[in-house]
Amino acid sequence: MNAFRFSPLRRAVCAAALALTLPAAMAWTDKPVRMLVPAPAGGTMDVVARIVADQLAADIGQPVVVENKPGAGGAIAVQAMLAAPPDGHTIMMTASNILTEIPHVMKTAFDPLRDVKPVTAIARATMVMVGAPTVPAKDVKGVVAWVKANPGKVSFASYSTGTSSHYAGMILNQKAGLDMQHVPFAGSPPALAQLMGGQVPLMFDGMATSKKMIEAGKIQAFGVAGKKRSPHLPNVPTMAEQGYPDLDFSNWVGIIVASSVPPALVQKINAAVDKSAASPKVRDRLLGAGFDAGGDETAEQMAQSLRADFERNAAIVKAFDIKLNQ
Template sequence: MNALSRIRCAVRNTLLLTGATLAMAASPAWAQGFPTKPVRLLVSAPAGGTSDMVARMVAEGLAPLLGQPMVVENKPGGLGAIAMQDLLSSPHDGHTLIVAPNALVSEVPHTLKPKYDPFKDITPLAELARSGLVLVGNPSLPARNLIELMAHVKANPGKISYASYSAGTMSHVMGMQMNKVAGLEMSHVGYKGSPPALVDVMGGHVPLMFDGVATSLPMIRSGKLRAYAVSAPKRLSVLPEVPTFTELGFPQLEAIGWIGMFAASDVPAAAQQKLREATLKVLQQPQLRERLKELGQDAGQPLTSEQLAAGLRKDSERVGEVLRSVNYQPE
């Protein structure tokens, strides 16, 4: 290497080192200033659904901590694909996030071939709320408990259908699992969210549904829906009279789902950390935890992004096994 080449190499290395040093020094300052504009929370469900209610509660608590408005935007449809497209096409600077059930990563990709990689393109920032599902039915059904319901469905093979808040979600998979463990032949009807599905269940168009407790609870209490069982490991304080599937002899139907906040995976780490820390503070607020309890939800666990991602992979493998065991074909 001649003298000129050595000089050029030394200058290049100096510039690289200086650039890296400046970037490291700027990162904390940048994080302190983030966010610099309103933060969008995209909800992959219609207004009035469980994800929507949880997103609005958390947004209310985040705004004062982050010093910027939190704008909740409902983007239902496409099994979450519409919300995901918006998230991934927006600048990856932390000012656009998505609130969705864990199914967006662990379940939906098994029934729909998305254009995104759920384990590479997005990352979970925080678990916001968790709960089991409740099996509800139209009060006109002759069955008054789960055992009578299963007998009624078995006596009418292929004639009884169940709704889900979206194909490929826990609401859908639970019905397939119940078919398998109880020897039933219920058919599935998918909707774009809980509210429109519940309207049809109450109207008698579809007699049954596995739904989130938050959305079904008001109708259960008013007598517009009958609750048969919950998938949580123990009875819910808001529905103490409703048994669990496990205590009724069906532990295979015990399941918990959660609603999380996700970001594009390449959002700067400092922004991800600030959003996560602020969200965990909100989830510790007694008033928020009580409001979640009133909806039949528990506040999310304070897990790291890595722990959440590992759990999602495990759930994805479990759902894949269930779908294969029932020879599921995408609708």
């Protein structure tokens, strides 16, 4: 499992520090913890939440109840977190794109850069360009040639308008001179079902939801939309390697809290979650679920990447005039 190490040095240091101050760290709470998830059961973030919650409950000696609050692009879950008392008993497991994408196309009652506070990153989720088994191509160059040979006939799916799945297809259209039509779905599962059936031939999807279908030969993988190749698909080159460096969409998955939660309490939550995430059982389960190495970002670095992605996505939405009903 060497390909999936959650920054061993940082985790070891955190675990050692936690061991020295165990009573203080575990004093984070003597009550059950709510872990909100802005997605339905079985989705990518829900998988991470349940893996971590099991270990966290054992570590802190209190129930950690995963509470799914899907809808409104994650806004329902965020607002529930902000409405809860800032006492550390309500935390949220999320992917950073929930905070950096939907707010640009949907009016929300919160500011993702001001009202929430990153606590700790657990893993990274990477996107991959996938296609129906019937697409007559083996790489991005082949896909581009096929789309150009069929003007006006090829579409691409996304798991929702205004998400990186949508952005990536629009950017490929622009950079490669294509005319693919966007077909949005309400999540990855229904989009992937149409992809497998060939009704929509192409899509940019999260590795965690596409991995098993790729391995089973139900869909094809053409390129990884991340800075480096994924350990899950070591033989699939990145989009940058294939001439499209702008197609870089990966994000951290981790814990956030309301910005009103006191810093000392945030540190205790950070220490406890880091300890749970360092568990070999947690690492192995996350690897099996399709996530990449991560967890080495500090809270400050998470906040910086959040701002950078937010600003980049704002520019993408403006450039392509993306609206929610597209």
